[in-house]
Amino acid sequence: MKISIIGATGLVGREIIKILSEKNLINGNTIYLYASEKSAGKKLKVGSKFLKVMPLSLSTILPCDFALFSAGSLVSKMFAKEFTKKGAFVIDNSSAFRRKNNVPLVVPQINGNTITNKTKIIACPNCSTIGLVLPLFYLLKHAEIERIVVSTYQAVSGAGKKAIEDLNNGTTKKLNEPIKNNLIPQIDHFLYSGNTFEEDKMIYETQKILNRKINISSTCVRVPIQNCHSESVNITFNKPFSAKMAKNLLKNGQKIELLPLPMPTLANGSNNVFVGRIRKDYSFKNTLNMFLCFDNLRVGASLNVVSIMEYIILNKINGN
Amino acid sequence: MKISIIGATGLVGREIIKILSEKNLINGNTIYLYASEKSAGKKLKVGSKFLKVMPLSLSTILPCDFALFSAGSLVSKMFAKEFTKKGAFVIDNSSAFRRKNNVPLVVPQINGNTITNKTKIIACPNCSTIGLVLPLFYLLKHAEIERIVVSTYQAVSGAGKKAIEDLNNGTTKKLNEPIKNNLIPQIDHFLYSGNTFEEDKMIYETQKILNRKINISSTCVRVPIQNCHSESVNITFNKPFSAKMAKNLLKNGQKIELLPLPMPTLANGSNNVFVGRIRKDYSFKNTLNMFLCFDNLRVGASLNVVSIMEYIILNKINGN
Numbered sequence: 001m002k003i004s005i006i007g008a009t010g011l012v013g014r015e016i017i018k019i020l021s022e023k024n025l026i027n028g029n030t031i032y033l034y035a036s037e038k039s040a041g042k043k044l045k046v047g048s049k050f051l052k053v054m055p056l057s058l059s060t061i062l063p064c065d066f067a068l069f070s071a072g073s074l075v076s077k078m079f080a081k082e083f084t085k086k087g088a089f090v091i092d093n094s095s096a097f098r099r100k101n102n103v104p105l106v107v108p109q110i111n112g113n114t115i116t117n118k119t120k121i122i123a124c125p126n127c128s129t130i131g132l133v134l135p136l137f138y139l140l141k142h143a144e145i146e147r148i149v150v151s152t153y154q155a156v157s158g159a160g161k162k163a164i165e166d167l168n169n170g171t172t173k174k175l176n177e178p179i180k181n182n183l184i185p186q187i188d189h190f191l192y193s194g195n196t197f198e199e200d201k202m203i204y205e206t207q208k209i210l211n212r213k214i215n216i217s218s219t220c221v222r223v224p225i226q227n228c229h230s231e232s233v234n235i236t237f238n239k240p241f242s243a244k245m246a247k248n249l250l251k252n253g254q255k256i257e258l259l260p261l262p263m264p265t266l267a268n269g270s271n272n273v274f275v276g277r278i279r280k281d282y283s284f285k286n287t288l289n290m291f292l293c294f295d296n297l298r299v300g301a302s303l304n305v306v307s308i309m310e311y312i313i314l315n316k317i318n319g320n
Numbered sequence: 321m322k323i324s325i326i327g328a329t330g331l332v333g334r335e336i337i338k339i340l341s342e343k344n345l346i347n348g349n350t351i352y353l354y355a356s357e358k359s360a361g362k363k364l365k366v367g368s369k370f371l372k373v374m375p376l377s378l379s380t381i382l383p384c385d386f387a388l389f390s391a392g393s394l395v396s397k398m399f400a401k402e403f404t405k406k407g408a409f410v411i412d413n414s415s416a417f418r419r420k421n422n423v424p425l426v427v428p429q430i431n432g433n434t435i436t437n438k439t440k441i442i443a444c445p446n447c448s449t450i451g452l453v454l455p456l457f458y459l460l461k462h463a464e465i466e467r468i469v470v471s472t473y474q475a476v477s478g479a480g481k482k483a484i485e486d487l488n489n490g491t492t493k494k495l496n497e498p499i500k501n502n503l504i505p506q507i508d509h510f511l512y513s514g515n516t517f518e519e520d521k522m523i524y525e526t527q528k529i530l531n532r533k534i535n536i537s538s539t540c541v542r543v544p545i546q547n548c549h550s551e552s553v554n555i556t557f558n559k560p561f562s563a564k565m566a567k568n569l570l571k572n573g574q575k576i577e578l579l580p581l582p583m584p585t586l587a588n589g590s591n592n593v594f595v596g597r598i599r600k601d602y603s604f605k606n607t608l609n610m611f612l613c614f615d616n617l618r619v620g621a622s623l624n625v626v627s628i629m630e631y632i633i634l635n636k637i638n639g640n
Contacts (some may be wrong), residue, residue: 147603151471151552153503153543181546182585183473185597185611194563194599194609215603219552219611221473224544226501232471232539232552243514265502277505279514283467283535289514291505291539 001029002064003309004088006079007071008033008053009042011157011164012093015302016068021047023306032062035071064088066309070301084120091122091308093301095197098123098205105208107304108311109254110137115311117318122308127300128152128198128220129205131229131292134273134299136210138253139246143237143286147215150202153223153230154187155264158296167224175222184222196220228264229296237286243278246288250275255299262293270295271303321349322384323629324408326399327391328353328373329362331477331484332413335622336388341367343626352382355391384408386629390621404440411442411628413621415517418443418525425528427624428631429574430457435631437638442628447620448472448518448540449525451549451612454593454619456530458573459566463557463606467535470522473543473550474507475584478616487544495542504542516540548584549616557606563598566608570595575619582613590615591623 003020007013013035020026026047033044033053040055054060056071056079067083069076069092076096083090097103104114105123107130115122125133132150139145156163162174170180177184187198195203199218207214250256255272262274277291294300311317323340327333333355340346346367353364353373360375374380376391376399387403389396389412396416403410417423424434425443427450435442445453452470459465476483482494490500497504507518515523519538527534570576575592582594597611614620631637 149469149554149601149603153473153541177581177583178585182583183543183545183550184581184583185550185552186581193602194597217554217601217603217607217609219554219597219609221550221552221611223473223503225503230503230505230541232505232541234469234537234539261497261504261506263497263502263504265498277514277539281469281537282513283469283537287537289537289539291541 001066002032002062003029004032004034004062004064004067004083006034006056006067006069006075008044009035009039010070011161011297012070012301014044015297016070016305017044017046019298019302019306023310025306032064034060058082061086066091068305068309069093070305080121089122089309089312090120091124091305093124093305095126095201097121098125105205106308107133107209108307110134111209111211112311112315115317119317124301124305124308125205125209126198126201127158127296128154128202128229128231129209130300130304131273131294131296132202132231132233133206133209134255135250135253135275135290135292136206138249138256139235139241140210141249142245143239143241145212145214145235146238147236149217149234151219151232152221153225154220155225155227155229155296156222157227158229159222164226167226179222179224182224185219187220187222225264227295227297228267228293229300230262230264230291230293233290233292234281235288235290236284237288240286241288243280243288246278246290262291264293267293267295269298271298273299321386322352322382323349324352324354324382324384324387324403326354326376326387326389326395328364329355329359330390331481331617332390332621334364335617336390336625337364337366339618339622339626343630345626352384354380378402381406386411388625388629389413390625400441409442409629409632410440411444411625413444413625415446415521417441418445425525426628427453427529428627430454431529431531432631432635435637439637444621444625444628445525445529446518446521447478447616448474448522448549448551449529450620450624451593451614451616452522452551452553453526453529454575455570455573455595455610455612456526458569458576459555459561460530461569462565463559463561465532465534465555466558467556469537469554471539471552472541473545474540475545475547475549475616476542477547478549479542484546487546499542499544502544505539507540507542545584547615547617548587548613549620550582550584550611550613553610553612554601555608555610556604560606561608563600563608566598566610582611584613587613587615589618591618593619
């Protein structure tokens, strides 16, 4: 199998390499690393070898089975189709194709079955959405969701390496405002609705993945934490739902881990969404509060990209 | 006038001294500083002079007009009454008396009129509550509030000097979990309801101050920020309420400042609650989202304590 990683030198790209290695998907396969001109020539450790990063351009695209994109939506828009022409499934971690009707937006354990033999491009949801829909999926086994009010606490790693430098050095090279000893209640640009694009992503993508018109209010906030996103989630159901029942459903969920206090220090490096503070909200009928925390680079990005690839392999989807 | 400051060496105590100085309440008045045995003997700058901190005990209490307590609820419970016996109004910043029926819980511009000539002890609300009720008070001029869902982003200064050290040094001397590069979705102890005491304070105190049984869901989270609390607030009203109307009401509110992105770096040192991200929530009828940020040591504590004292002086309340 030949696997191309586009944006290989970025935080998510490097995490994809790590996960491929953990899942024993390096040995016996060919890995191509792509990045911008600027990063080309660098060598990255892939399994036991060091591989050279190639500059991405029309002339450097090699035939492959999978092209895993994590280089921003512009790069995806420019090059995804070219990779499909070379026979690849494109699994794209950017927002470029998520809202296209013919592009499945996939968290494999929830809606892997939306990938068909006609699929060429699969979109990976936004990090904040992935962490949210995983627990919701299991709660939907008991009741429909009428409304969600979510406020996020998003780590700087979601904005890339330069944002981590901003946190550690007190600079504003990537983020528009200082993030050290501060928070920024804006992620991505503002829309006419008053929501930011990040907030709108959580609303739109959650509805598409769960295939339901759930009412969602979202507020996305960048906090001075290096890695792992957290979310304070208030969920109103269409019928009574006890905290105990919710815990039982989540306890048996894949990639979910219950604990009293989900925190970034605990979630860092884990493949699970940590869920806690599950309690009845006495302010409204059929409503629960919960707090969740997950490694945004892994659970919220790279792990889902690799899981989509595994789903396609396991289900022998041929892409023709 | 004689003013005693109990807990003078703490973060709030020091901020009270600063505010008394800013408001020109030092010159011509006598200031007594009290703290624990451990801090007694220290000298603090009060106005242009250095004053010695006295150890607090039954034998050191001097007659005074106002006793401003910020030394935790245990100290308030032990010594507040003793100060009233010496003729003082006690203005208490702890949770010791907030739920007592005969103790007014006061934000002066909202419910200063609950202080009567029979009042001896006045409670100052919890920091998170003060920042929330100020904007709510002005919004109530247009419509009643049916429900609030609030998630907080609380700075470490709210937990005292040792918590700031925990943030800066990566220790866990005051907070039970590391706070550097982390957040802790628990402030104060857990109650049977599943809420923490901090969350319950926001619910109970908001209802008492606004004198209404508002339905409130609260999630309180400690974040790695030195100073200034933020809150993501979702408010459902009993009738239509446009973002524009809310902005107009808040714009004219005392101690409220509207801006697009309220942030700790902007609110630090200010006497106002910064309110922004005011927008329609399309997920539920008659609902708005907003994000607010305020200096928890000033707006959320010391400034309110001093404002209560000023209210008593201005309104010639005699306490007999």
